Structures are given as C-alpha cells and as structure tokens.
Amino acid sequence: MIDHAHDLESVRDATERLLTAVGKLDNASVTESSRLPGWSRGHVLAHLARNADALVNVLEGRPMYVSGEARDADIERDAPRPLDVQLADVRESAARFQDTAAVPAGWSRTVELRNGITDSASRVPFRRWAEVALHHVDLGIGYELEDLPAEFTERETDFLAARFTGHPEVPPTRLTDGTRAWRTGREAPAAEVTVTGPPADLLGWLAGRRAGSALTVEGGALPVLPPL
Numbered sequence: 695m696i697d698h699a700h701d702l703e704s705v706r707d708a709t710e711r712l713l714t715a716v717g718k719l720d721n722a723s724v725t726e727s728s729r730l731p732g733w734s735r736g737h738v739l740a741h742l743a744r745n746a747d748a749l750v751n752v753l754e755g756r757p758m759y760v761s762g763e764a765r766d767a768d769i770e771r772d773a774p775r776p777l778d779v780q781l782a783d784v785r786e787s788a789a790r791f792q793d794t795a796a797v798p799a800g801w802s803r804t805v806e807l808r809n810g811i812t813d814s815a816s817r818v819p820f821r822r823w824a825e826v827a828l829h830h831v832d833l834g835i836g837y838e839l840e841d842l843p844a845e846f847t848e849r850e851t852d853f854l855a856a857r858f859t860g861h862p863e864v865p866p867t868r869l870t871d872g873t874r875a876w877r878t879g880r881e882a883p884a885a886e887v888t889v890t891g892p893p894a895d896l897l898g899w900l901a902g903r904r905a906g907s908a909l910t911v912e913g914g915a916l917p918v919l920p921p922l
Contacts, residue, residue, distance in 0.1 A: 698801050701819035702792065704846070708826040709788045712742075713781060715835055721776050729834045729903070733773075738829050739780040740772035745825050746787035749818055750794045752805050759808065795819060824850055828901060839894035839903065847893045851876060854900035857922075864917050869896055879917065887913045 716739065724736045733741075744765065748758045759765040772783070801816040813821070827846055830837045839847070851869070855876035858864050864879035868888045877885065889896070891909035898904030899919070906916045 696814065696816040696820065698795070698816045698819045701823055702795050704843070705788075705819055705823045705826060706792060708823055708830070709784070711837075712826055712830045712833075713785060715830065715837060716777070716784075716833070717781060719777055719835065723835075724777050724780060725774070727834075729832045733832075735833050735835075736773035736775065736780060737769055738832055739784055740769045740775070742825060742829055743772065743780075743783040743787040744768050746784075746791040746822065749822055750790055752807060752818060753794050753799070753815065755805075758806070762808075791822060820849065820853075824853070828903070831903065839898050842894070842897075844893070847897050848874065851893070851897050851900060854878075854897070854922075858900075858919060861920065863920055865914065867917055869900075871896055885913070887911060887915075887917060889916065 716735075719735070724739070725734055727733070728735045728738045730738065748765070752758050772780075775783075795818075799815065801814070803815050804812050805815045805818065806812050807821075823846065827842055828850075831839055831842070855869060855878040858878045860881055861878075862880060865886045866882035866884065867877070867879040868885035869876040869878060870888065870890050871893045872890065879885075879887075889899075889906075889909050889911055891899075891906075895904060895906070895908040899906040899909060899916075902919070902922055909916060
C-alpha cells in the first residue's frame, strides 16, 4: 500500500537537499548545460517548479498542463532566470504542492496526468519525489544515482520495470541486482534476456540516464528501451 504521507516527507527532504546544493551555484553555472540534451540547468530548475504547479492542478482536478506546447513554452520562458529567482520559484512551488497535498482528500481516487495517463492520487507524491530526485542528478552538480536513497532506487526500479512490462518492442527481460529481481518487456513464459548490475546502474538504464555499459547481459543484447 502506498503511504502518501511518508512520500510527502520524502519529497520535502529531497527538495531541501536539491535547494541546498543548487544554492552553492552562481548565475553562470545555472546557464551551463545539464545532463539532459538541449537543457541548461536553468531548464531543469524551471521544469521542477512548473511540475510542482502541474501536480497541484492534478490534485485539484484540473488538467496537468494547458497543453504540451504551453508546458514547453513555460520552461523556455523561465530557464534564463538568475539563480535567486530560480531558487525562490522551486521553493515556493514546492510549498504550494505540499500545502495542496495537506488538504484532506480521497487519496484512493483516480487522477489524470499528462497524455491521458491515470493513476491513484496516492502515487502523486512518489511521482513528485522521482522528479526531484532524478532531476537533481540531471543537474550534474555532484549528486549521483548512487547517492539516491535505497528506498527510492528500489521503488523507482519497480515503477519503471512495470512501465515497460508488456511493451511489444522490449524482449521478455529479467532484471536483477543480485538480491532482488524484476520482470519487464513482452509477456512470455520465461525471460529471453537477463540484465544484472548494481541498483544505481539498473535504475540509470531504465530511466534513460545511463547507457548500460556497467550491466551484464545474458541471453542476447541489452534491450533498447523506448523513451519515457
């Protein structure tokens, strides 16, 4: 069962960790490239702020974004801002998300995200945690996948393995870090491929953050995963 209250605390902790790290940068650093193709660190910070507001919309029953074009335009508009403005926006939008989530609500209700995707409201805090945690890594400022909390790494691996389960372009695949195991890809009686590696490398590959060079593959080539 999803513990949304626990996840909201984890979001708060992850946000403070990110704000503390970003607060050590300067204006020039914010304009430098992030690890995401085509995005500066300012783009990442702008996205985090607008994503918090978008999830407020989700929790309050409004469309997550007016449109995909509007979402992209807002990020482009906000990306060039100086560090102090970026920090204030991330902090204030995060507070709006926490305040909205604190309002008594039916957490078992179904909510709609982008592109018609639906989920339980109780999973929204974890989705926000994923945004903050992975984009902190994407900033390229010394916080790596290995630094993520073990709980988050395991749960996000669960989530991403489930996301690719049944995908026709992904062969039946078994994932393991030597202790835990997951199944993903097309449905089949047995896995065709087994992918083994450290938790951070498995997550990095599933999340499109690492190419998978540190992973060991048996039964075929490393599967090519579709974009998230």
